[in-house]
Amino acid sequence: MSTSSSTLAPDVDLTIELEHSSLYNADLAPVSRERRKWRVGSFAALWISMSACIPTYMLASSLIGGGMNWSQAIFTIFLGNLIVVVPMILNAHAGTRYGIPFPVFCRASFGTRGANIPALMRAFVACGWFGIQTWIGGNAIYKIMSIFWPALATGSTANFLGITFAQFLCFLFFWGINMLVVYKGIECIRWLLNIKAPLLIALGLLLLAWAYRNAGGFGPILAQPSAFAPGQPKAGQFFSFFVPALTGMVGFWATLSLNIPDFSRFACSQRDQIIGQALGLPLTMALYSFIGVAVTSATTIIYGHPIWDPVDVLTHFTNPVVLIVAMLALCIATLATNLAANVVSPANDFSHVAPHKISFRTGGLITGVIGIVMMPWKLVADPSGYIFTWLVGYSALLGPIGGIMIADYYVWRRRQLDVAALYRADGEYRYTKGWSLVALVTLVIAILPNLPGFLVTVKLLNATVVPAFFVRLYDYAWFVGFAIAFLVYLALRGLSKRST
Secondary structure, three states, X not given: OOOOOOOOXXXXXXXXXXXXXXXXXXXXXXXXXXXXXXXXXXHHHHHHHHHOOHHHHHHHHHHHHOOOOHHHHHHHHHHHHHHHHHHHHHHHHHHHHHOOOHHXXXXXXXXXXXXXXXXXXXXXXXXXXXXXXXXXXHHHHXXXXXXXXXXXXXXXXXXXXXXXXXXXXXXXXXXXXXHHHXXXXXXXXXXXXXXXXXXXXXXXXXXXXXXXXXXXOHHHHHOOOOOOOOOOOOOOOHHHHHHHHHHHHHHHOHHHHHHOHHHHOOEOOHHHHHHHHHHHHHHHHXXXXXXXXHHHHHHHHHHOOOOOOHHHHHOOOOOHHHHHHHHXXXXXXXXXXXXXXXXXXXXXXXXXXXXXOOOHHHHHHHHHHHHHHOOHHHHOOOHHHHHHHHHHHHHHHHHHHHHHHHHHHHHHOOOOOOHHHHOOOOOOOOOEOOEOHHHHHHHHHHHHHHHHHHHHHOOOOOHHHOOHHHHHHHHHHHHHHHHHHHHHHHHHHXXXXXXX
């Protein structure tokens, strides 16, 4: 598509009155046409940079830890990302056409005030991811320190919130670095983003070479059988693991599938964002995940059990110089990923709550504090918690939001938005005092079916008191929530129109 008026809305004439609106600030304003410079390569590079990260490695290796062989794990990851790229591209359309960010886009379906609900839900998930990435970087620093002061690793084992006090201090140190960059401004991490992907790819290839050498080549690594194969410990249980794992793979990028307008608003055309994302996301995730799969399979051969955390794998390197360089590369790359993926969007989401009172810096600080409170080391403590509790759990919340947004934009409004009204408290998106009751009721209805299964998973309810149907339904959390929200929203919109 071209950048003609048929694909991009005319620039909005932001009057003085609109600029003083309580719903407006410079960060939330529509992007002008001259600032829309992202082409196919920009979006492909964005996803290469985003996907080449330690959580991607852990995502793949967690499937191996759960019993899959390498081909099953890669297929699950590729399929999950192929699915999630569809809502990703669909939600990106409004950002490209109208130049608006995610929280403002939500106003069309949730109302000018109700938009804070999906924005904050997405922001809190980002806080969790911020904490996870910060924990990875802090743990790498802890491992480096342990080389010079072995007493840190072999000394006190007293728990402090589930980890040692030394680990917590290293976590706080890396957290402080993140907050300092947020305070200085997001511009100072551009050079980190430019070198981040090469650093992690180089680190991944280093691990792959180590695995190849110590496991006797790729033959033994890729020959590791599936634990679900006949005669293996989990024979006949593949489907019961595959379904929630696939849901987790979709959930991995369910956050970005909502707030992708934050990036697509800078696109030159719809064609650029569609092709760039379709090429950049599924292929990069599959290729980088292969490194995690291969190395984790190799650790089973070398050590007799799978090691799914790359930081723990690196500690087995005997050369301290190699280990230190690898850990520092991991820290720098993790810092860049964290700030780009897990600070920018939630900072804007928190700013959306009170545009004239909460700045980007304040929103970033809120993100950081919540990231500590969520105790991220517990979220990644084991593969089952990472997939079933964290990824599947929040997908049950974000799937319904995606269903509502896509149903409203594509079916109900047929891709037509009044951009100026999105920034007016008394415009057509005011609904009931700023709240869209249809969207909020739909959200609750779509979340409820997955709630019993989630409560069983986190052990707040005993599985015996919940019908088995709801326990199994939770495995499909994102899909169930998305489908219910899509259908219920359109039904309630139709009823509300006929009643007025």
